[in-house]
Amino acid sequence: MEQFLQQLINGISLGSIYALIALGYTMVYGIIKLINFAHGDVYMIGAYIGFACTTYLKLGFVESLVIAMIVCAILGYLVEKIAYKPLRNATRIAALITAIGVSLFLEYGTMFIVKPDVRTFPAVWEKKSFPLFGDIKVSNTQIVILVVTILLMILLQYIVHRTKTGKAMRAVSTDSDAAQLMGIDVNRTISITFAIGSALAGAAGVLVGIYYNSIDPLMGIIPGLKAFVAAVLGGIGVIPGAMFGGITLGIIETFVSGYGSSLYKDAVAFAVLIIILLIKPSGILGKNQREKV
């Protein structure tokens, strides 16, 4: 029982990071139906910005987090403007290949600048763990991850449901042609979506840097894929689905590592994905859409 609860806590903190990345995937997919493969690399850049801020500029956690989010937002905005916008009307597969190209460019461009070595993320605060009850412990890093994730998600929900920009985002994702006819600036809305999604990925990058203490230029590939799995799991295009999917995936993964073998944890994540796709392709929280001829 104790181990179960401990795994649950670890799973939730890992899952909230997946959820942060998955949000960006799901928002971008919801609005332009593109699997943005470069999203995992934006998360990696976020980790590097956080690293630079804490190591060289000696900034604190909150400042580093905010700077990383801003830089990633700008990066996401630029990537969309330069690489994806010219392909708005091209085939899906061409856009996907471009996304892969951007992903490789960010990975190897970063590698060229910072060299491929693994770097140690400095300790931003002293690591402590608090006993909850019995042997179950929760570390201060895990608490910070959870708090930051929840705050960002509340902020996102606020933006999407309470502001005019959010309304425009929802309109474009429902029907971009109709939205344009209603006078919504579709291009601007898509740019904002990219910026917000990338900012969330940047935040996830900084949090992961602090949680695992090590970063490298290829660290974004696997979490990026897993976050996409999480987004599909919860129902792609649905914002609460990404949160739910991320946390579910995190919990499943820690349980597989804890009770089975950590070697199989990636395989289980993908197996879950395939089962979900076969049973309910629209995801757990997704709505079924009827096919029209």
Place this chain on the structure above:
Amino acid sequence: MKQLLNKKNILYVIGLAAVYGIIQFLIMVDIINQYYQVNLVVICINIILAVSLNLVTGFTGQFSLGHAGFMAIGAYVSAVITTKMPQEYSFFIGIFAGAIIAALVGLVIGIPTLRLKGDYLAIATLGLAEIIRILILNIDYVGGAAGLTGIPQYTNWTWLFIFTVATVLIIVNFIRSSHGRACISIREDEIAAESMGINTTKYKVLAFVIGAFFAGIAGALYANYFYYIKPDLFGFLKSIDILVIVVLGGLGSITGSIFAAILLALISAYLQSFPELRMVIYSLLLIIIMIYRPQGLMGTKELNSLFRKKAEKIK
């Protein structure tokens, strides 16, 4: 038989024999040295992979991101067979066993997943290829993460050439057959194809299984040339590499795939001299080509149809 021996086919045979002969001669006189030979092998294997993926993605319109998984199966099965029985004939047993097992796995995977569409299918095939890789990683018999070494080298230019030409011929003939037409109709409009009485599931699975079969052959040829294989070679990036060749050449163009496989191998060989910038330049090229020519270099056209059009214009 009369149809087979027409002027065009004889010209093709002479052309192929000339390509084979010239390259074989250049290898014998060592103008194509070991280094160039590696590139030659990579080109041929990539042609097999790209043409077989083109059947699935370009002609049948089923977006697969898991081609490397089938390549891995072919490579591992044949590597185990040739290492355990190092005789000349075990090379063929290895290749066909690898290809057939890859095709069987393709069948088992294809039947449930090909009900999915578009991006969902892409991500499901990606997941399945990753599962295949992770399973291989956890089988100690084939060396786990460290990989399998000491595979005898049976692949040479002659076999490579024969298998590449055979793959292209079989797939081109498949596409031109009524089955191939059925596959193309699924790409164009699945609902319309279904209402015309085409068993769409059957043809999607058929294309997928054929694709897996040839990916298995490519894997087996790879394993028996490079002595050494490890699961990481067949990861997600390998699947993407293959897809890039197909999309760059043009979805639905066999000659495009062949051309792109050669072009990309040349670019990557040339960029070897700047190892640090290699992937950066490669990715930039990819983005630029996609922005300015999203339909790929050849679109859905074949090289000979271009010539034919020109000839007609001149007339």
